[in-house]
Amino acid sequence: MRFLLALPASATAAAETMYEGMVGTARVVLSIEQNEGEVSGQYFYRTSRLDIDLSGKMAGTTPRLESRTTGDQLVLTRQGANLTGAPTTSKGQRLPVSLHPAGVPVGLPDDLPPKLTAYERWHFAGLSFTPAQSETIGGKTIRWYREPQSGIRLFRLERGYAVPAMAAVNHALARSQWQNVAAWFACTDMGGKPGIEVTQAGKPWLGVNHMSYVWTTSWSCAGAAHPDFGTQGYSYDMRTGHALTLDELLHFGSGPIPDEDSDAWYKYRGKSFGPGVVVLLKRYHPDEMAPPGTSDDDCNYADPEVWQFPAWALSDKGLWLGAYFARAQRPCDSPDWAIIPWSALDLPAGKQP
Numbered sequence: 310m311r312f313l314l315a316l317p318a319s320a321t322a323a324a325e326t327m328y329e330g331m332v333g334t335a336r337v338v339l340s341i342e343q344n345e346g347e348v349s350g351q352y353f354y355r356t357s358r359l360d361i362d363l364s365g366k367m368a369g370t371t372p373r374l375e376s377r378t379t380g381d382q383l384v385l386t387r388q389g390a391n392l393t394g395a396p397t398t399s400k401g402q403r404l405p406v407s408l409h410p411a412g413v414p415v416g417l418p419d420d421l422p423p424k425l426t427a428y429e430r431w432h433f434a435g436l437s438f439t440p441a442q443s444e445t446i447g448g449k450t451i452r453w454y455r456e457p458q459s460g461i462r463l464f465r466l467e468r469g470y471a472v473p474a475m476a477a478v479n480h481a482l483a484r485s486q487w488q489n490v491a492a493w494f495a496c497t498d499m500g501g502k503p504g505i506e507v508t509q510a511g512k513p514w515l516g517v518n519h520m521s522y523v524w525t526t527s528w529s530c531a532g533a534a535h536p537d538f539g540t541q542g543y544s545y546d547m548r549t550g551h552a553l554t555l556d557e558l559l560h561f562g563s564g565p566i567p568d569e570d571s572d573a574w575y576k577y578r579g580k581s582f583g584p585g586v587v588v589l590l591k592r593y594h595p596d597e598m599a600p601p602g603t604s605d606d607d608c609n610y611a612d613p614e615v616w617q618f619p620a621w622a623l624s625d626k627g628l629w630l631g632a633y634f635a636r637a638q639r640p641c642d643s644p645d646w647a648i649i650p651w652s653a654l655d656l657p658a659g660k661q662p
Contacts, residue, residue, distance in 0.1 A: 327427050328392060330408035339408060340428040341374075348374055351428065358432055358458055359497045362531065378501045378531045420483035422491070432494055433487065443467065449515045454486070459493040461486060463510050466520070470547040477550025478520065485543065489524070496530040504530040507538075514624050516662045519553070520545045521623035540631050540643050542622030555621050558628055558654045561585035583613030586630060589649050590616075597646050608634070608641035615641075623662065627651045 328339040332354070341350035341363070350363040365374035385394035385406060392408040411427070414434035421433060438454040441462065445451075449469025455462045463486040466475040489508055496504035505528045513522035527538035544553040556566045561581045567573035590610065591598045601607035609615070610632060620631030620643055627650040631643030651662050 325427060327411035327431070328408040329411040329431070330392075330406070332406050333404035337408075338411060338428070338431045340426075350374065353432070353494065358494045359501065359503060360495050361497060361501060378497050378499060418487070420480055420487065422484050422488050429491065432491060436490070438483070438486070444512075446513070446515050451513065451515075456486065456490050459490050461490050461493060461508060463489075464513060464522075469515065470520075474545075474547050474550035478545050478547070481543075481545070481550075481552060485524075489526075492526075496528050498529055499531045504528055514622070516547075516623065516625070518546065518548055519623050519662055520547050523620070523622045535636070537636075538639070540620045542620050542629075542631075544621075544623050553623075555619075559586075559649065578617045579614075583615075583617040586616040586619070586649075587611055587613050589653060590630075590647060593649060593653075594646055597644065608632075608638065608644075610641075610644070610647075624648065625662070627662075628654055 326341045328341075330337060330339075336355040337352055338355065339350065339352040341348065346366055348363075348365050351360045352363065353360055361376050361378050363374040363376055385392045385408070390410055392406070394406040395403050411431065414427075414431045416435040417430060417433055418437050421430075425433075436456060436458060438456055441453040441455050443450055443452040444464075447469075450467040451464040452467050453462050453464050463482055465479045465482055470478075493503065493505050493508060498504040505526060508526040508528075509524070511523045511525070513520055521542060521544040523540060523542045525538070525540050527536070529536035545551065546553055554569070556569070559582075560566060561584075562577075567577050587598070587610075598610050600611060601609045615632040615634055616630060619633060622629050626648050628648065629645070630647045630649065632641065632647065633643075634641045
């Protein structure tokens with residue numbers, strides 16, 4: 310969609326200006342930002358909530374914006390604080406437009422991620438999770454919840470652990486589910502349709518003292534260089550409700566682990582962690598860690614670099630690590646055999662998994 314509109318004179322660099330209103334009979338929310346002559350923004354229809362990007366430059370007091378994801382064109386003019394106009398869709402259809410400054414969104418769900426922008430909060434207005442089927446795993450009960458707009462599901466713990474720990478973990482699960490819903494809204498393909506092909510949680514592993522699950526996503530978003538996919542694991546100590554980090558479970562060297570995301574931590578991951586993982590995997594999986602053949606497509610799991618920042622999750626057998634390869638070898642990612650047994654992990658003596 311192409312926009313020609315006048316921002317208020319008070320608009321400042323990188324200030325988010327929010328509007329809501331109608332395009333034809335459809336409700337929309339629009340966000341515009343201006344920064345040193347560059348204008349960017351995004352909008353969504355309340356029926357789909359999928360983001361449609363905007364970018365362009367100022368021409369005097371009028372920004373000229375275009376979207377990569379639709380072939381529509383739109384001219385907006387200011388009438389007081391409001392905006393009116395008439396877009397022409399890619400199919401030649403003309404619709405009336407009426408926008409006014411957006412107020413505070415109402416009907417926001419609980420457990421939203423922190424530090425949301427006004428636009429992001431509008432994304433969630435009126436949404437909620439719908440309880441679905443319950444499931445018993447190893448004597449513990451979970452219930453799945455679904456967000457109807459995106460169809461994204463995630464479970465909550467209902468029985469089997471201490472109530473305070475379950476409450477803390479369920480809060481984290483709800484936040485994680487909303488984050489994945491937000492990612493679904495934000496990823497639109499070049500045709501303006503959902504760009505996320507798969508986004509789902511696997512069945513959780515529920516141990517005596519720990520819980521873990523894996524989230525898998527594949528996507529092809531407008532503006533991305535190529536389609537991609539990824540896996541991320543989440544694990545919790547069910548005695549406390551504490552979210553676990555990989556460094557808590559697997560530590561190489563005698564010194565303390567540097568603060569995450571510090572220069573020292575990245576150096577530790579490259580110099581100690583990656584090589585240490587290779588040593589352990591060669592011990593427990595010698596056949597899979599054998600040198601690869603001569604083909605460029607062969608997976609070299611003996612390369613420490615592919616283990617520096619792995620996906621990970623817990624299971625009955627121990628700690629699973631998901632190797633990460635460069636794009637040309639992405640099919641090598643996350644082999645299911647790469648498990649380090651519980652006995653090799655940094656757990657207090659006598660603590661069951």
